[in-house]
Amino acid sequence: MKIKVQTLDAKAAGDVELNDEIFGLELRTDILHRVVNWQLANRRGYARAARERSDVARTGKKFGRQKGGGTARHGNRRAPIFIGGGKAHGPRARSFEQSLNKKIRVLGLKTALSAKAKEGKLIVLKDLELKDAKTKVLRDQLGKLGITSGLFIDGDTPANFRLACANLYKVDVLPVIGANVYDILNHDTLVLTTSAVEKLEARFNG
Incomplete structure (x- = not known):
């Protein structure tokens, strides 16, 4: 699956080839339901x-x-x-803690990524570099990209971007290691950087 790469200013920056084994799976609502229940149950305190x-x-x-x-x-x-x-x-x-097979957890994350790709709500950006940590500037850039509720996943998120999006409603940032089914489904748009795509594919293939 090929998808275009953009910059934060909504300008074209080439293409990237996504692995169909990660971003091209069939939708399995039963798997997503199990993983989300497992996540929310394990968040509960004793x-x-x-x-x-x-x-x-x-x-x-x-x-x-x-x-x-x-x-x-x-x-x-x-x-x-x-x-x-x-x-x-x-x-x-x-204790409300539950256990879930690792294969199901991995399949759930792949299914969530695939669901966003099939819905057309997956955006790939070249990077998340910002000159200044200005919330207003970032809000305008996200408006150009059509993002009102987005989860940004990057390999190493720049400090300026983290600070700029801290006060934006329903705009969150996670490292690749923190990518999870609940947060992906809880946002309208999933935004990956090219670095995040590489690390996600390496994570599943490794």
């Missing part, structure tokens, strides 16, 4: 446990008389009705 009767350090000595005190019978300060006592039926510690 559920914290409350301390129950067996977890608090309070006396178990009986206080007061069994009868004649005019109050209920108690024999343990760890009871939930007392201040400092254990919580009754509190939340338990729980």
Whole structure:
């Protein structure tokens, strides 16, 4: 698959040949669904446990008389009705982490890249070099490229570009090693640099 390369100023800068084994796969929504669920589940933090009767350090000595005190019978300060006592039926510690076969994860990323390419929402740029870290300048350049919601993936993102896009809504930057299915699908346009294309192909072929 051949796609044209552009600059940030929306000028032509040649062509690049994309590997069909990475950018030309059939859409597999089931694979994408599994990978996204796996990503979101693993982002969740652990559920914290409350301390129950067996977890608090309070006396178990009986206080007061069994009868004649005019109050209920108690024999343990760890009871939930007392201040400092254990919580009754509190939340338990729980991990939401899931496991997913590496082959499925790799196939999911390739499928996400292929989906953007087939939808015509994949743009390849020569580089992300900016003279100055100016958000307004970058916004105008993205307007020329027709990008309102874009994920930029580069081998080594220049500092000026990272600073310029920091305040732009739905415009994010990732290194090649951080490319993932959820972020790719969560943006309308996927923007790769020629360096990112080379590193992605090397990553899958290696």
